[in-house]
Amino acid sequence: MINLLLRYINLMVITIAVLVVISFALPYFFPGDTLTNLSGIVPESDAQRAALEAAYKLDGSIFAQFWHYLNTLVNGNWGVSFTSQTSLLKEVSIAFPATIELITYALLISVIFGIPLGFLGGLWHHKPFDFGVVTFSVVSYSFPVFWLALIFITIFSLQLGFLPLSGRVNLLYDVPHQTGFILLDILRADMPNKADAFYDAIQHIILPTLSIAFVTTAIFVRFTRRSIMDVMEKGYIDAAKSRGFTTKQIFFKHGLRNALLPILPLMAMQISTLITNAMVVETIFSWPGIGNWLIQAIYQRDYPAIRIGMLVVSMFVVSLTITIEFLSRAIDPARDKFERGAV
Template sequence: MIFSLFRRIFLTLIILIALSVISYAIFMRDPVNAIFAEPYIYSGYLNYTQNLLRGDLGITYNGGNSLRSLILTVLPPTLELCFAAMLLALLIGLPLGLLGAFQRQNACGKIISAVSSLGLSVPVFWIAPLLLYFAAVQGWEISAVGQYNLLYEIEHVTGFALIDIWFNHEPYRIKIIQNVLQHLALPTMVLAILPTMDITRLVKQRAEWILTQNYVKFSQTRGWNGLSILRKYILRHTLPVIIPQLPRLVTFVLAQAMLIEGTLGWPGIGRWLMDAVAHQDYNSISAGVIVIGLFIILINMLTEIIMFVIDPFNKKGWYAR
């Protein structure tokens, strides 16, 4: 187990070094930064890495603001979108997948299979403006851009609007909560399409395989109803299969969120990076690459820890390796 732990730490360090090299290469695209790094590239890389370890990301040349404060402002809205979309995908995808497995011989199960396969090819960057236009034409309240109405003032505490509104003691706080949820609804629904379809497909395939096992058929002959089989066998053996897929799904949702933030006027890190690219602000681009890479590494580490705790076979694998 100790050898496996050191191996994972070593692989993580290699990924971090590669990430810092990529970020430094982007950083050196700026002529001003290249001048300061002369005459030795490696000495400039060492100074850059030391600043990163101290949490100093530098400043943006488009305004001279601290990049760390800017990222702490634009990253939470994007993460809020990702977490809301993943929560909605789990709440919809799990029941749909289970329903499709139990009704696999009927038209309902076949429709769920077809929709889940077709939904994986939906272009989010195309569906987002269409839904926004349709909601606006129909006069729906969710046809709103931005994180909330600028008429309201929410104190920046965590950066997550759904959390910061509870620190607001204004008498019209209920209206602020309603406004935040209205602005969050449309981008969340758009981003939840692909992970919902993927979770539905994974759950359906796993549940169908479990229903074909002999111990499930034996339980059915003993008179167990569907709810007992669902609680005793299917949920227990299906949920651990979804957890290893969460890093991939979260990364995919993060990439999709960065694409649609400009369309929906969401003040997230994707929109901020697009502006940095337009202004050739290489300091901001390199800092954004570092932050997004660290977030993905953190998600993978948390997933491995969860799997180590809840999955006995995975825990056994740590000792075997």
């Protein structure tokens, strides 16, 4: 177990180091002057250029510049946005929790509905219910997330008027930022009309969450269905049947656990998909998350924001993926042995 942990820590450190190096190099590849890309200031004199170069260590070697960049990352001095003139650390700390909230709710919906549907489809495969499950998963997986989001807006917002089409909460409610999760912030806030604000926030969350969850649910359904079908065909299942166990006893005693073991690695693989879909959905619904924030930074050529935003998102995806992958191998050591043998 210790060797496995060290392997994954080593993998995470190396991957994050590569991401930091790429992030450091971005301003040199952006169009225009590197100094202007970093500072947002066009030097009007040689003295001003020399002062800016000294501040950003551009007058030193590339290693001195990289060391300066590492210090700014560790100290939280990530710079200032060109457009808002606000600290990037503050902007990311506000935008990123909104994205995490969105993908968390989408993942919960996918797990709650996708895994049970997959289990039932696998147990009753080649029956009418299974055909319905397969049809649902294929159709859901075939929908582009942006198209699905626009369909939801057209039906539930514009035509029926049931749900709001943009934003995170109505502007009438002044919710103080605490955790970054809007529902938790409303519950913790000392504000009038708290119940109304909470209900309004839930209404704003429904459409973006469902837009992301549809594709992920389809993936969980298909993967879980295939997993339970494979497990129920194993030799130990036939041995349990020969001993007189009922189908229910076999499923809960032998089938359920073994079918669930591949689900955790699947969650690791879906992290990047969830983040990507969330960034698209945030733009469509004007959800104030890191994806919408990054898109606006790209439109406005806010290079420091692009640099930090890409680094934060990449580190989050890599760290969470590697952590879940480590947990899945720790829970199921046989998977590691099988993969080593296959190689």
